[in-house]
Ligand code: HEC
């Protein structure tokens with residue numbers, strides 16, 4: 001089911017505020033004209049599917065699923081990529097000519113797709129350890145108790161295990177430029193084994 005309309009003209013927006021978890025304004029997109037979409041969003045979604053899966057649930061190692069991510073999180077990340085703040089080499093050529101209207105339409109589409117577990121094996125002992133760590137580190141205070149995310153905070157429930165491990169290491173080690181520093185603090189000092197446990201827990205939710 002595709003929840004986007006081609007060539008939708010939306011009301012003028014004077015600005016879109018992207019807030020960090022602390023409520024600080026981190027980025028302001030100024031949009032002076034109408035939110036035009038480039039090309040066809042349906043065509044775009046076909047391009048995204050090659051890596052992120054037909055229904056937004058990724059079948060490929062280390063590639064994140066987008067299904068069920070909060071709309072605002074997707075807009076925010078695509079914006080950061082387009083502006084070169086979050087560097088994703090695999091997507092650089094794709095995002096550079098996305099219009100603001102495209103970011104919105106793509107985000108709306110993926111937010112509406114039902115998230116599905118990837119089918120990677122979940123180790124129950126690791127998931128249990130992850131659950132304890134998540135309680136101590138209060139992951140649910142930002143990611144929501146069911147880890148579904150909200151606003152600019154990503155869903156981590158049902159995300160791929162391998163991607164979660166990679167992302168958590170990057171965030172802990174300060175290797176994702178532009179990422180929220182509160183997130184890095186949330187995993188500061190954890191070992192690789194701890195991060196793997198957290199990944200098994202989140203993926204199993
Ligand atoms: C050639 C493969 C490829 C294509 C095509 C691609 N992506 Fe990605 N995308 C990636 C990779 C790899 C990452 C993860 C980067 C990282 O490790 O931080 C990613 C990350 C993302 C993220 C951040 C997800 C998160 O959980 O942090 C979003 C949003 C996203 N892509 C949207 C899209 C959209 C929308 C399209 C189509 C316009 C698209 N991608 C096309 C490879 C691709």
Ligand code: HEC
Nearest residue numbers: 021137138139142153154164167168179180182183186198
């Ligand atoms: C203070 C709020 C906060 C807390 C606490 C927090 N996070 Fe996050 N987390 C964020 C934000 C904000 C992001 C988005 C980072 C960015 O800007 O790229 C994020 C991103 C992530 C990502 C990357 C997901 C993706 O799709 O790219 C993972 C994985 C993650 N958090 C896991 C956790 C885990 C596990 C915990 C507990 C140990 C935790 N977070 C605690 C706010 C928080």
